[in-house]
Amino acid sequence: MAITAKARARLQLRADTRLGVITTLGIVKVAAGAVKGGGASLLTSGLKNIGAQVNVDGEAQNRLQLTITSGKRLIRLCSLSAEARTENGHTHLRVGGLEWYRTNQPRLFYVIPAGPKSIAGMDPYKRFLEAVRQGVLEEDPSALVTVATPEA
Helix, strand or coil: CCCCHHHHCCCEEEEEECCCHHHHHHHHHHHHHHCECCCCCCCCCCCCCCCCEEEEEEECCCEEEEEEECHHHCCEEEEEEEEEEEECCEEEEEEECCCEECEECCCECCECCCCCCEECCHHHHHHHHHHHHHHHHHHCCCCEEEEECCCC
16 A cells, blocks of 8 residues: 555654754754755656755744755745654654655656655655754764654
């Protein structure tokens, strides 16, 4: 059984660290600036999405609003948020689950084959989550970090 786009969009990073909220969200910002290019073909053009990037679009006290866009921010591929909160001396970080995403499905002679749709920004999204994971562990090797799809 193929996993649906909706199920794949729930992929997220969760971390429990001793770093502060500002430091933790700073790691997310650095990771956003580091992820460039890659990904599935952009919409139906058949061209590789070489200019995909992660952008910080909004910032609040303990939350970042992020988007993944095509090069020069022409097309929004997906959006997500990062949230950090302190509880009992530990900072809990959640990055993702895609809140909005664009899908496409390959066609063969104008026929859509059976199978799941692909999420246009999924490859850069996965690399972004990995960059955040590495950044948190570099700053706090004792942090507990998971990248997974939460149980329903």
